[in-house]
Amino acid sequence: MWIVLGIAAIIFISAVSMYNSLIGKRNQVQNIFAGIDAVLKKRYDLVPNLVAAVKNYMQHEAGVLTGITGLRAKAVSGGLSDNEKVELDNKLTKAIGGIMVAVENYPDLKASENFLQLQRSLNEIEEQLSAARRAYNAAVTDYNNAVEMFPTNIFASGMNFKLKQVFEIAEQERQNVDVAGLFKS
Amino acid sequence: MKTREDLKSFFDVVLSPGLKELEKKRLKVLNSVILVEAGVLAVTLLVAGLVYNSGGGEPLLSVLFIGVLVMAGLFAVLTHSFRSPFKETVIRPLVRFFDESLSYTPDGCISCDLYTCSKLFLHHVDEYRGDDLVEGMIGKTRVKFSELHTQYKVETRDSKGRRQTQWHTIFKGLFFIADFNKNFSGRTVVLPDQAERCLGGFGKFLQSKNVSRDPLVSMDDPGFEKEFVVYGTDQIEARYILTSSLMSRVMNFRRKTGRNLYLSFIDSAIFIAIPYAKNLFEPNIFRTLLDFKPVEEYFNDLNTALSIVEELNLNTRIWSKV
Numbered sequence: 169m170w171i172v173l174g175i176a177a178i179i180f181i182s183a184v185s186m187y188n189s190l191i192g193k194r195n196q197v198q199n200i201f202a203g204i205d206a207v208l209k210k211r212y213d214l215v216p217n218l219v220a221a222v223k224n225y226m227q228h229e230a231g232v233l234t235g236i237t238g239l240r241a242k243a244v245s246g247g248l249s250d251n252e253k254v255e256l257d258n259k260l261t262k263a264i265g266g267i268m269v270a271v272e273n274y275p276d277l278k279a280s281e282n283f284l285q286l287q288r289s290l291n292e293i294e295e296q297l298s299a300a301r302r303a304y305n306a307a308v309t310d311y312n313n314a315v316e317m318f319p320t321n322i323f324a325s326g327m328n329f330k331l332k333q334v335f336e337i338a339e340q341e342r343q344n345v346d347v348a349g350l351f352k353s
Numbered sequence: 354m355k356t357r358e359d360l361k362s363f364f365d366v367v368l369s370p371g372l373k374e375l376e377k378k379r380l381k382v383l384n385s386v387i388l389v390e391a392g393v394l395a396v397t398l399l400v401a402g403l404v405y406n407s408g409g410g411e412p413l414l415s416v417l418f419i420g421v422l423v424m425a426g427l428f429a430v431l432t433h434s435f436r437s438p439f440k441e442t443v444i445r446p447l448v449r450f451f452d453e454s455l456s457y458t459p460d461g462c463i464s465c466d467l468y469t470c471s472k473l474f475l476h477h478v479d480e481y482r483g484d485d486l487v488e489g490m491i492g493k494t495r496v497k498f499s500e501l502h503t504q505y506k507v508e509t510r511d512s513k514g515r516r517q518t519q520w521h522t523i524f525k526g527l528f529f530i531a532d533f534n535k536n537f538s539g540r541t542v543v544l545p546d547q548a549e550r551c552l553g554g555f556g557k558f559l560q561s562k563n564v565s566r567d568p569l570v571s572m573d574d575p576g577f578e579k580e581f582v583v584y585g586t587d588q589i590e591a592r593y594i595l596t597s598s599l600m601s602r603v604m605n606f607r608r609k610t611g612r613n614l615y616l617s618f619i620d621s622a623i624f625i626a627i628p629y630a631k632n633l634f635e636p637n638i639f640r641t642l643l644d645f646k647p648v649e650e651y652f653n654d655l656n657t658a659l660s661i662v663e664e665l666n667l668n669t670r671i672w673s674k675v
Contacts, residue, residue, distance in 0.1 A: 196588075203589045285673070292535070292672040299592035306571050307588070 186320050190329065193311040197332060200307045201250065204300040208243070208257055211293045214286070215240040215260075221286055222267060225277040229270050236263045254335075257297075264290065305334040354663060355451060360652050363450050364645055371442040372642045382435045383638055386428060393424050432638050439636040444485065447651055451659050454489050461486030462499040463528050471530075471624035472542050473615045475565055476523045480504040483528070485634045491659065492668035498529040498658045500633045501626075524615075526629035529658050533594070533623045534667050536674050539587040540567060541594050543603070543616040546582040574600045580607065581614075594618045599665065606664045610657055621674070625661060629654075 219233050226233065239260050242248075248256065268287075271278050312331050315324040323329075397420030404413045440459040448457040462483025468474075486499040503523040510516055548556030561569045566584040570591040577600040585591035595603075607614050615626040633654050640647055662668060 200588060207589075288671060288673045295535075295596065295672070296589070296593050299596070300589045302573055302592045303588040306573060310571070 183323075186323055187327075190314055190320055190323055190327065193307070193314050194329065197304070197307045197311050200300065200304045204297070204304055205253070207293060207296045207300050208253065211260065211290075211297070212240050212243050214289055214293065218264070218267065218286055218290070221280075221283050222271065222274075222277060225274045226267075226270060229267070232263060232266055232270070236260070236267070239263060301335045308332045308334045354660065355652075355656075357649070360450070360649065361645065364648055367450075368443065368446060368648065369643075371446075375438060375442045376642045378435060378438060379636075379638060379642060382432060386431050386638065389427055389431060390424055393420065393427060396420075397423075432636070435636055435638060439642075440485075440634070443636075443642070443648065443651060444634050447648070447655055448487055451655065452489060452491060456488050458486040458488075460484055463497065463501060463530065467530060467624075468501065468503065468528065470619060471528075471617050471626070472540060472619065473544070473617050473624060473626050474503065474523050476505055478503045478523065479506045480520065487655075487658070491662040493670055494532050494534070494662050494667045496529070496531040496659070496662060498527055500629075501526070501528040524626055524628065526612075527625075527627040527633065527654070527658050529625040529627070529661055531623050531625075531662060531667055533618060533621050534670055534674055535594065535672050536621050537590050537594060537618065539585060539590045541570070541583065541585040541587075541591040541618040542566065543581050543583050543595070543614075543618075545613040545615065546578075546580055549579070549582065572600065573597075577601075577604055580604060602665050606661070609664075623665070623667070627657065 215236060219237055223230075223233055239256060243253075243256050243260070268290075271283070277283055314320045315329050315331055397416065401413055401416045401420070404416050437459065444459070445457050448455050463486065465478065465481050468478075468481070481501075481503050483499050483501040486497070488497045490496070502525045504520045505523060507519045507521065508516055509519070546556075546560075548560055550556070552559070557569075560566075560582050563569070563584070567586050568584065568588075570583040570585045570588055572578050572581075572583055572592075572595060574597060577595075581603075583591060583595065603614065603616065610627065612627050612629075615628075617624045634651060636642075637647065642648075
């Protein structure tokens with residue numbers, strides 16, 4: 169009798185701890201995604217400053233600046249799905265990268281204190297973003313392992329937990345830098 | 354960075370004249386040590402012999418014990434007079450050789466508050482000692498380090514009810530603090546990973562259940578993850594501080610020094626503790642000072658601390674902290 173009760177108690181405690189750990193891991197993924205969102209917002213807040221700092225110099229790149237302002241407006245308007253946020257973020261990364269390359273043609277702008285300060289802030293945000301992505305990937309891997317591994321996978325399928333995608337580095341970022349190409353005008 | 358050749362010429366030109374004077378003092382102190390210690394040893398053996406003849410046993414052990422104690426005490430007193438001129442003639446010029454702007458306080462040390470604030474060692478401290486404090490700027494980075502020795506005591510009672518006190522070391526070695534080049538508000542602690550090295554996956558499981566520490570942070574560099582365990586209050590911030598580049602720099606530094614490293618990042622500062630078994634920057638009365646080798650050893654120990662800024666790239670200021 170006691171043995172049966174003991175076994176039942178062990179099964180119950182294990183079930184509760186597995187259930188809680190699954191929920192904990194799912195919440196961790198959501199938490200860190202919220203962290204990414206916060207960093208993205210910081211970057212969107214910086215866009216008007218960046219545009220204001222460079223627009224007097226960059227007459228030829230006016231189209232890029234309008235594009236970047238449009239991206240920001242879309243991002244802050246809200247109501248975007250997670251996938252749309254990620255897509256918008258990738259576009260903005262590319263656009264800001266483009267501006268930073270174009271700045272090389274304007275030595276006065278490059279040396280201005282205002283721009284240097286902006287560049288520092290952008291570097292900081294880029295590094296925070298990369299940290300947030302790494303944290304997200306670690307949390308997703310942890311969550312996916314729990315969803316796929318025995319015995320937590322039994323609970324996961326019962327609770328309808330699905331595998332989540334990790335952040336992937338965009339194809340162009342993964343390619344080796346074409347140094348020769350950089351110097352072609 | 355200063356090279357061995359720079360040090361050699363510094364030794365020949367700047368240090369040597371002072372060392373010759375100091376060597377005379379050392380020989381004088383050594384002679385008095387030998388004389389006094391020999392005298393105490395002779396008296397101890399004489400008394401021990403008398404006690405032995407009258408029965409031995411516990412009184413004999415007490416006599417020998419007191420003899421050793423007196424010898425150790427006298428050794429400390431006699432050599433103490435040599436310590437201060439040694440530090441002024443050897444260590445202070447060596448510190449200035451690295452950088453003129455660095456200040457050196459032979460009897461100063463990192464404060465107990467900073468040691469506690471680092472969260473590197475959580476055990477309560479009963480005895481806090483330290484010396485050889487070096488402070489100043491290396492490039493754009495403010496640094497501060499000293500030797501530290503922290504201990505806790507355990508009191509037990511033997512079968513006869515006598516109280517015995519045992520001292521255990523918590524940390525002994527170099528304790529280094531510098532301004533970190535990024536702003537952050539949380540707490541990230543990086544410790545040598547003994548549990549995972551010994552117990553593998555089970556070790557990691559135990560670490561994740563460590564209630565005395567903040568939540569475990571799994572890093573994405575397998576080499577780093579194998580050698581270190583990371584605890585932090587913020588998963589994102591821990592990775593913001595520990596970028597791939599900083600992780601590989603920490604591993605390189607660990608390989609170069611061949612020592613365990615304890616690191617923490619708190620209040621925009623970096624704390625590093627490097628354990629040493631020996632007493633750092635202390636004179637050895639039995640070894641000549643005219644050789645280059647001992648000076649080179651002091652230089653290497655100083656270099657371990659002062660090279661941290663360069664090794665971990667702390668002078669890079671591309672973020673908003675300037």
